[in-house]
Amino acid sequence: MDPYDPKSLEAEAQEFWADNGVFEVDEDPARESYYCLCMFPYPSGKLHIGHVRNYTIGDVISRFKRMLGYNVLQPMGWDAFGMPAENAAIKNNVPPARWTYQNIDYMRGQLKLLGFGYDWKRELATCKPEYYRWEQWLFTRLMEKGIAYKKTAPVNWCPVDQTVLANEQVIEGRCWRCDTEVERREIAQWFLKITDYADELLSDLDKVEWPEQVKTMQRNWIGRSEGMEVEFEVPGHDSLMIYTTRPDTLYGATFMAIAAEHPLALKAAEQNPEVAEFIEACRKTNTSEAALEKMEKLGMAIGINAVNPVNGEQIPIWIANFVLMGYGTGAIMSVPGHDQRDWEFARK
Incomplete structure (x- = not known):
């Protein structure tokens, strides 16, 4: 049996695919359509093994669907309009346009060598005006x-x-x-x-x-949820607005937690260097859901109280590293008796 010679065999096959438009696709009402779109790569230099993994998966799916008779469209393009690419060009002392298009040409060649079945006549780059x-x-x-x-x-x-x-x-x-x-x-x-x-x-x-x-x-x-907004008065300051899906637990609120970027936290930082230092530490925290779930819950009291609107009790306001300004109002009421995270935080 002759040994497999990828250079000659694959080049011949790829030339045939290109000459005959094997992976080019047009509308065909008689066949069921299938659209396989993988995330476009950044044209930052060269493909790496992560690209090979991702695009191999997409290509396998596309080829499988073609074998089942689907009219498969698998396009390719370039996510080419970001600051990282421009900064890389500046670092290499090359005009961004030349840098980007040179990388696109190189990476396109790599993708073709890998034998992926793309409809290249539909290729696009997000930095082109026509896109x-x-x-x-x-x-x-x-x-x-x-x-x-x-x-x-x-x-x-x-x-x-x-x-x-x-x-x-x-x-x-x-x-x-x-x-x-x-x-x-x-x-x-x-x-x-x-x-x-x-x-x-x-x-x-x-x-x-x-x-x-x-x-x-x-x-x-x-993130759709049903609840209500509740206003907590803060003597000497603007009131705190929170959103809760459990208004029935208002009587159990024992403290308020606010984000490090909340206006009340920033105002407290002006008078307290320790609060300012804690806020700075919070700003360096990974705020992904996975990270927030695993990280240690930390907080700092700012020496200001809010008034519970249902019973008039004074409850302390804390800055907490698990409260984000970009979610809701940037403030929450904490009810240790009904929430595991609040309970763990309160125990400290």
């Missing part, structure tokens, strides 16, 4: 409908990449890309009113054939 003009068009429509809005909110900020990081991109308080210590900053950002569509999004999850684990993640992300 982002449609992003701009869509955004202006969202603005007109009142769905897009701007507000100030805390973010994870990488001072080296000069960009915002998702919670999952903060690893032990540092940037996943450059290992720089991440800062928490309050900046103006754009938001979309996803909550306006919460009911529809939740009900339509029952219509998709997704793993139950993925559906659960989506339900948690949509």
Whole structure:
């Protein structure tokens, strides 16, 4: 039996695929369609083993569906319009456009050598005007409908990449890309009113054939809940507004917990260096759900009390590292008798 010679055999097969448009696809009403989209890579240099893993999985699924008779569309593109790519170009003293397109050419060649079945005639790059003009068009429509809005909110900020990081991109308080210590900053950002569509999004999850684990993640992300807002008076200061799904537990509230970025916390920090130091430590904390669940719950009293509206009791206000300004009002009422996390925190 002749040994397998990948260089000659694969090159011949790939040439045949390209010449005959094997993976190019057009609409065909007579066949069932299947769309397989893997996350577009950043054109940051070269593919690594993580790319190979991800795109192999997508390609296997696409080929399997083709064997079942589906009309399969598997496109490829480049997530090419971010600050990390621009900073890398500046670091290498190369114009960002040249840097980006050179990397795209190189990585495209790598993907073709791997033999993935992409419809290359549909290739796109997010930095090209013919692509982002449609992003701009869509955004202006969202603005007109009142769905897009701007507000100030805390973010994870990488001072080296000069960009915002998702919670999952903060690893032990540092940037996943450059290992720089991440800062928490309050900046103006754009938001979309996803909550306006919460009911529809939740009900339509029952219509998709997704793993139950993925559906659960989506339900948690949509975050629809039913409850009420309650106002706690704070003598000498603005009142605290909280949201609770359990108004029946108001009598059991023994303390209030606020986020490190809450205006009341920042005001207290002006008078107390220890509070300021604690707030700074909180700003370096990974705020992903997984990290918040596992980390030690820490807090500091700010020497100010709130008034329970149902019984008039004075209850202390604490800054807590598990309360985030970007969720709800940035303040919660804590009821140790009905909440495990509150109970563990109160025991300290």
